[in-house]
Amino acid sequence: MEGIWYPREAEATRLYRLMQALGFSDYGAFHRYSVEEPEGFYRALLDHLALPWRRPYERAIEGGFPFPRFFTGGALNLTDWTLRHPEGALALVHETEDGAVRSLTYGELKAEVARRAGELRAFGVERGDRVGLWLPLSLEAALYLLATAHLGAIAIPIFSGYGAEAAAVRLKDAEAKLLIVQDGFLRRGRRVELLGEARKARALAGTEKLLVVQRLGLPLEEGEAPAGSQGEEVSGKTLESMDPFMLIYTSGTTGRPKGTVHYHAGFPLKAALDLALLFDLRPGDRLFWFTDLGWMMGPWAILGGLALGATVILYDGAPDHPEPGRLWQLVEAHRATHLGLSPTLVRALIPFGEEPVKAHDLSSLRVLGSTGEPWNLEPYLWFFRVVGEERRPIVNYSGGTEVSGGILGNVLLRPIKPMGFNAPAPGIEAAVLDEGGRPVRGQVGELAVLKPWPGMTKGFWRDEERYLKTYFGKIPGVWVHGDFALLDEEGHFFILGRSDDTLKVAGKRVGPAEVETAAMAHPALRECAAIGVPHPVKGEAILLFAVLKPGFQASPALAEEVAEEVAKALGKPLRPERVLFVPDLPKTRNAKVMRRVVRAAYLGQDPGDLSALENPEAVEAIRLAAQSGEGKP
Structure with missing residues (x-):
């Protein structure tokens, strides 16, 4: 298969600048350095991204699979990385389905996060406590995600479309002390009232307290408090590099959902790395990924985008309501530079035709992104031709919740083939293995990672055996991701679906x-x-x-x-x-x-x-x- 997109301004990318600083002109050589010399690579990356530490770390990676340690001896709080930018720069923009828009600068965001952290402390939340976040992708979602980390507590993002039982399973497993819920939101013009479901979930899970973000104005009951009504600014806790800040639960075919554990110097760093070096996200760019707080890509966009000094665009409505061009109207209105959609969403938008796209000014867009599942050729070409105007690259991106981002992606220094991945992400030693665990080319095999990387989950919450069986049960000492893939002779990967x-x-x-x-x-x-x-x-x-x-x-x-x-x-x-x-x-x-x-x-x-x-x-x-x-x- 021939390439469909070819590099035009490679020397302007962040990836190229980092490579030049390290003395590399070829991505292959740079990538080998990133996995063979992680100490030098991560020090250079942290300098490039200007991510501060409260106490310098000693080593980037110690030990191997299944339980390596990262940035040993280092101390930080992830809010140091995400809130350090010029106070007047725009940090967050949130638009609701009915068109209401709110925004926060970095200065406003920093003050508001400290205040919301004080609010949580007033509710009795302490370091290590678990806090459920049942919110659509909104300003409050970002604020409470950051405030929870600021205080040293552990966030549990919950999909805004869940019912009471699904939320309760996660809250109970994590033994959440507090649930923060938005009373409701609009979806396709209809009111979705979460508060009633939250009350049921709280009772089922035994969660002590309920804090309510009031969007629809639903009346509160005894023991429920309105969000944002109290709290003095507090300083962020100083935490060890691998102190957890988030549990993201993934659904399983059987049994209870798996709680993947993420830590302060892991998930945010991996998100920032991939956004900077694969997607070329720069300070002042505007990132719009159509997702939900309860899916990995919600926290990924918020934390990675803010760590890089970009503006993160948040939207909590349908992509085609009240008219088919709603998504493209958002791109135009907020001057998005990066747009991320799933292949299935693209397929759903195609029947509306090209006119809703062409009716809007998409000139701000520089990079397109996709993740979640393999592509089919027709929708891929439509996305590239109609939205990308045959000049914007599609950064195909595959990894997962347990990875904190991508195993495979597209770098903007190499040609991109339709539906494919032209490189493993920096710092990831990926391979396609046959049934005997041997690397293969030109044939289908298991996608695997051969060495640990910062961002990989610390394991499943209180379920070590399940974690070991899921990723290390097929080939000892190797992370087998669960995707079937093919690596062609030119070094391009293709994901063919889950191996199961x-x-x-x-x-x-x-x-x-x-x-x-x-x-x-x-x-x-x-x-x-x-x-x-x-x-x-x-x-x-x-x-x-x-x-x-x-x-x-x-x-x-x-x-x-x-x-x-x-x-x-x-x-x-x-x-x-x-x-x-x-x-x-x-x-x-x-x-x-x-x-x-x-x-x-x-x-x-x-x-x-x-x-x-x-x-x-x-x-x-x-x-x-x-x-x-x-x-x-």
């Missing part, structure tokens, strides 16, 4: 994204999901669940055409056994398709944790489709 999603038909292994990309060549499909189900002869057969574009009708003939598209691209052995048309696919709030839920619903199995789903009604539609004979090729 991977299909094996008659001995041939294929990623679901490959099947979906092939199927999406048919003009009738808006999006699709491929799963594997048991087959008496092949071992596993491919089923494809497809959502049609407006103007197309489901029929056996259309199912046959779609199946033939896959056979034409991948060969007859990988032709889907069935193509089933459904009105929607189960997705998270950040538009990630949940294939495991699709498979479980089809097979009539327990789908596991569904708390992250925005559209649980899609699950029932899949069950009904499974019972129907329609769509069988």
